[in-house]
Amino acid sequence: MMNASLAARPTAATSTPETGNGAKTCPRCNRQHYAWSQTCDRCRYNALSPDERQIRRRAKWLARRQRISAGGSRVTPAELREIRKSGSCTYCDEASTETDHIWPLSRGGPDTPDNIVPACSRCNRSKGTKLLTEWQRGRVEQGLLASEKIKDEIIRLTWLAADPAP
Numbered sequence: 658m659m660n661a662s663l664a665a666r667p668t669a670a671t672s673t674p675e676t677g678n679g680a681k682t683c684p685r686c687n688r689q690h691y692a693w694s695q696t697c698d699r700c701r702y703n704a705l706s707p708d709e710r711q712i713r714r715r716a717k718w719l720a721r722r723q724r725i726s727a728g729g730s731r732v733t734p735a736e737l738r739e740i741r742k743s744g745s746c747t748y749c750d751e752a753s754t755e756t757d758h759i760w761p762l763s764r765g766g767p768d769t770p771d772n773i774v775p776a777c778s779r780c781n782r783s784k785g786t787k788l789l790t791e792w793q794r795g796r797v798e799q800g801l802l803a804s805e806k807i808k809d810e811i812i813r814l815t816w817l818a819a820d821p822a823p
């Protein structure tokens with residue numbers, strides 16, 4: 658009796674929408690669950706494209722890592738020096754004379770090495786307290802080619818915009 662129309666009819670005692678214990682019944686698979694949405698987490702996940710699934714997995718991993726680093730130790734002067742000397746400016750490829758917090762401290766970014774890249778003073782001044790998605794697209798695209806850290810932050814920002822309540 659795996660008829661699709663059966664799911665829409667509240668005849669079976671085990672698959673009514675109101676279960677009385679706070680659980681919901683998923684309209685796709687008919688299982689009871691406690692997710693915030695009517696559709697269960699597994700069916701929502703299965704409906705995503707492979708690319709979306711990968712981005713979702715990476716965003717969750719990043720959010721977890723950033724929660725850990727926010728409560729962890731701050732970057733040391735020696736680490737800052739090392740980051741500054743590790744390459745040219747992430748955003749324009751000129752000589753780097755400073756370091757930039759990709760996710761600005763004033764916007765809640767962590768003061769940890771995975772959030773800091775080498776930068777020139779021109780880019781640093783121009784970026785200021787902007788998030789990557791608020792800044793010049795050309796320089797952000799250069800940054801994406803130059804550093805995995807930039808890619809991580811773009812994924813974080815994109816995921817937050819697409820799904821504020823996962």
Ligand SMILES: [Zn+2]
Pocket residue numbers: 683684685686687688696697698699700701
């Ligand atoms: Zn389901």
Ligand SMILES: [Zn+2]
Pocket residue numbers: 746747748749750751776777778779780781
């Ligand atoms: Zn620059």
